[in-house]
Amino acid sequence: MNDDIILDVRNVTKKFPGVIALNNVSIQVKRGEIHGLCGENGAGKSTLMKILSGVYPYGTYEGSVIYEGQELKLEERSIRQATEQGIAIVYQELTLVPSMTVGENVYLGKEPLENGIINWNKLYANTDRILAQYKLDVKSQSLVKSLGVGKMQMVEIAKALSEDAKVLILDEPTSALTEAEINKLMEILGILKEHGVTCIYITHKLDEFFRITDRVTVLRDGQTVTTQPTEDLTEERLVNFMVGRQMKERFPKGHRQPGEVMFEVEDLHAEDPNESGRNVLNGVSFNLRRGEILGIAGLMGSGRTELVTTIFGEYGKITKGKIKLENKDIQINSARQAIETGISLVPEDRKGQGLVLINSILKNISLPNLNQFASFFRLDKDAELQASMRQAKNLAIKAPNLQVNCDTLSGGNQQKVVIAKWLLSKPKILIMDDPTRGIDVGAKYEIYKLMNELAEKGVSIIMISSELEEVLGMSDRVMVMHEGRSNGTLDVKEATQEKIMALATGIA
Ligand SMILES: Nc1ncnc2c1ncn2[C@@H]1O[C@H](COP(=O)(O)OP(=O)(O)OP(=O)(O)O)[C@@H](O)[C@H]1O
Ligand SMILES: [Mg+2]
Structure with a gap:
């Protein structure tokens, strides 16, 4: 037995219908290392982690997992068993109960008891101890719903660590975090490492592998491609292992010729619909030309999502300003009206707003677009299927067929379904809120290509993105927001990361 190996995954096979x-799949994880796990959407990363944490118990897969020298035999319906043995997981989606406090969440289902009743003092004292030990900056008595996503992530980590974890699994922990929160998380991982905790780290942001991992394993189509020390890798090599081919450029070249102005927003002011008097937009102006891609940059909280959901008729109460489509004033009060007017929005929270998980891929893609397939009150099922299949193929959605329910898809493939649905809606104005978050590099490229094609056909696109490289790589112009205002628009030819950051932070 090799004492350095804490987890030895041997020839594991897991089948679904x-x-x-x-x-x-075989992977060896060394004691105390941060082991990165990399691979395209649907490669099998989350499935493997679900085996290690007992979601898929012993007997539901072939092969074996040796943990601390012994075969791991987690029983059915006993996810707690993995944590008791020291394997803890922070899932791709947050799992906290918003109406409870931090401490209640950390000890949910394992509350410390005294004579049969919960010992609250102990519960909060223990929580405080864990929070302090790993320098997690949250208070044990705060309600979870009052926290931002970054802090919720910390609570998830505290929960995972509340039973002495030897192995901590993080499945795309940074996908919803701000730059500052990501830095904080990296710091926390460093502290965990000092404490001897072994980490398995999954992400689609390749730079993170280079920031914190010691070694990286790449999965492709459910198979192990390689495990390499991070210092022997470059981003390019990693991408090649992932997609199985050379990828020379990250952004496909478009051949766009933006035309006349299609869409205008003038001095838009809006307030929070749930809190009158609280302004969320304080004067946004921009225009968008036919066949143009306008990037919207800005820090988290600068009002980007508020802007597009207000335009889409779903959020802010407009108190001042104008929106014009093809030179006519428009007033949009609902998403349905927006779609009828020719405006579509790929929402940021695709899990919550974009997708009906218990419906099939086909229904999710075609439902908002049924009018395209209806003739004489009958649904042309062939046309519906064909159009949906074309979208699914373009985006390389990984599924046995379009009839399977979306809850069986990997996280990234669920996102692609939402994007497919809106691409099919043939809008005049397509708004995309952080469209490539959680999506692998190969599929990102496909989405960029589709954006280019749409723009070349005359669709005008607004793209919010937190990745400056993406904004610079895909936009014709970049509008930068700061504190609910448009703080400047740059032509991409003159735009640089520095100039965008200066506008985003309000220095410029
Ligand atoms: N419960 C399930 N039923 C059927 N198929 C499933 C189920 N869970 C996962 N799959 C399939 O197994 C494959 C691997 O999925 P998994 O979630 O492990 O991918 P992933 O590598 O985590 O991808 P992502 O980067 O998109 O999160 C996918 O093809 C997915 O559709
Ligand atoms: Mg996953």
């Missing part, structure tokens, strides 16, 4: 999610 029509899908081999893991095909003979």
